[in-house]
């Protein structure tokens with residue numbers, strides 16, 4: 001974790017300091033080596049939040065785009081279950097940055113637990129994800145009427161990464177980093193792919209400006225695709241709202 005409590009105050013890890021876990025209250029030790037990101041680890045092997053995944057540079061870079069008080073926020077359900085959200089906005093929307101694989105069951109649990117949430121997925125984690133996604137786009141019809149931005153309608157098994165996230169009921173944004181797509185109008189950096197799953201085994205894939213997603217989370221401004229402006233989306237259904 002990036003933050004632990006030291007004398008009751010949220011702090012980043014500094015060498016030799018002990019703190020306590022904001023999730024479970026057990027003692028943590030600052031890990032400030034050269035190989036991994038500076039972070040806090042539980043002193044015992046206890047894992048208090050079974051949803052927590054080891055933080056990568058990718059996670060940390062995303063989290064740092066948001067105010068520190070929004071990062072790693074403890075969330076308690078009515079039944080007492082505790083999880084730490086990667087980012088939770090002032091209005092209560094949770095942003096989860098997902099690098100490793102996640103089972104459909106666990107994904108469903110998190111969507112139910114957080115309710116209003118957005119997934120941002122590391123599209124560079126598995127080798128075949130990008131190539132199969134590109135290939136699927138080549139064979140897919142563009143969507144005109146359903147959204148105002150350029151997008152494609154795909155089967156929800158059309159590519160490995162699309163199939164892995166099928167059934168998701170929240171907005172999913174794929175982050176392929178600076179990967180290039182053979183589309184003349186698309187910039188080579190700053191793009192995310194917004195996947196919106198429909199009930200009929202299809203998904204709408206829409207490239208959007210990455211910064212507009214960040215701004216949307218920060219201040220509620222519209223997410224911008226390429227073409228005409230996008231309508232605001234519903235954070236519950238993950239679909240554009242008209």
Ligand SMILES: [Zn+2]
Nearest residue numbers: 021023024048
């Ligand atoms: Zn803990």
